[in-house]
Amino acid sequence: MAAPPALEITGLVKRYGRATAVADLSFTARRGEVTALLGPNGAGKTSTLEICEGYRAHDGGTVRVLGLEPGDRALRARVGVMPQTGGVPGTAKAGEFLRLMASFHTHPLDPAALMDRLGLTEHARTPYRRLSGGQQQRLSLAAAIVGRPELVFLDEPTAGLDPQARRATWELIADLRAAGVSVLLTTHFMDEAEQLSDQIVIIDRGRVVAEGAPAALTGAEHQLRFRARAGLGLDELLNALPAGSAAKESPAGHYLIEGEVGPELLATVTAWCASHGVLAEDLRIERRTLEDVFLELTGRELRG
Numbered sequence: 001m002a003a004p005p006a007l008e009i010t011g012l013v014k015r016y017g018r019a020t021a022v023a024d025l026s027f028t029a030r031r032g033e034v035t036a037l038l039g040p041n042g043a044g045k046t047s048t049l050e051i052c053e054g055y056r057a058h059d060g061g062t063v064r065v066l067g068l069e070p071g072d073r074a075l076r077a078r079v080g081v082m083p084q085t086g087g088v089p090g091t092a093k094a095g096e097f098l099r100l101m102a103s104f105h106t107h108p109l110d111p112a113a114l115m116d117r118l119g120l121t122e123h124a125r126t127p128y129r130r131l132s133g134g135q136q137q138r139l140s141l142a143a144a145i146v147g148r149p150e151l152v153f154l155d156e157p158t159a160g161l162d163p164q165a166r167r168a169t170w171e172l173i174a175d176l177r178a179a180g181v182s183v184l185l186t187t188h189f190m191d192e193a194e195q196l197s198d199q200i201v202i203i204d205r206g207r208v209v210a211e212g213a214p215a216a217l218t219g220a221e222h223q224l225r226f227r228a229r230a231g232l233g234l235d236e237l238l239n240a241l242p243a244g245s246a247a248k249e250s251p252a253g254h255y256l257i258e259g260e261v262g263p264e265l266l267a268t269v270t271a272w273c274a275s276h277g278v279l280a281e282d283l284r285i286e287r288r289t290l291e292d293v294f295l296e297l298t299g300r301e302l303r304g
């Protein structure tokens, strides 16, 4: 029989009093893949993760972690958890804490090498509460993976990190994936979700609004943007463009053309600009981003 997926969530519901934080949420995270839960503040990402980790009860639906109920004792050695905050006693020294975590496992990673990799070696004797926010986060990440788990839950692993620490964390996650570890992470960062994940689940208001591989979500489509004087006659420009194209001005003076953006469309736009005495500044062709996808689906900004 095939091994069960890393995570299987069906019709998950979580309420806090009368507020519904997670509303009928379903998705599957495959083994050996990185799955990102992407969504704005309050979308329900942490609630979902904490339910999967067995830290929080749910009000409806089913959750299976490596085929088991969340919180099943058999998962302790198989799952690593990096919470958004805390999880480490304030007085625990970084190095000692990681060695202690390693001692709970049969075949742990070398704690010293892990500390080194995450730039924590010089802080090995520093108590957790005296570490900077970024260092605390990296220690918490190290603790989540030191036992060589099959599945790791990472709640905003790079929030607040400087670019160098962020890069080191990305590399570590890529290595986990290469070693066959399944990873479920939450993030607000589109670039992070796009770079790291095999599958992205976009959540808004406790529901899945879109899911798929990064390239499938953003599609092959491109868009053309330029800045020019406000109030250009877009209807006239649209008439010159191939059928199926769309053009809009938002905000004033910022133009967006969508559709089959190829060499011909580009030539048409620049020719139209030339014949109307319009200097198109910052003219660029770009791929649709996850932000665009989210905006289309919800009418709101991801980072709003």
Ligand SMILES: Nc1ncnc2c1ncn2[C@@H]1O[C@H](COP(=O)(O)OP(=O)(O)OP(=O)(O)O)[C@@H](O)[C@H]1O
Pocket (backbone or CB within 6 Å): 016, 019, 020, 021, 039, 040, 041, 042, 043, 044, 045, 046, 047, 048
């Ligand atoms: N313990 C709690 N008691 C009451 N409401 C809560 C509790 N935890 C979360 N909520 C609410 O549930 C909703 C979802 O919160 P959750 O933390 O799961 O979202 P999130 O997507 O992880 O957000 P963020 O990105 O800000 O961490 C929010 O409206 C939040 O205010």
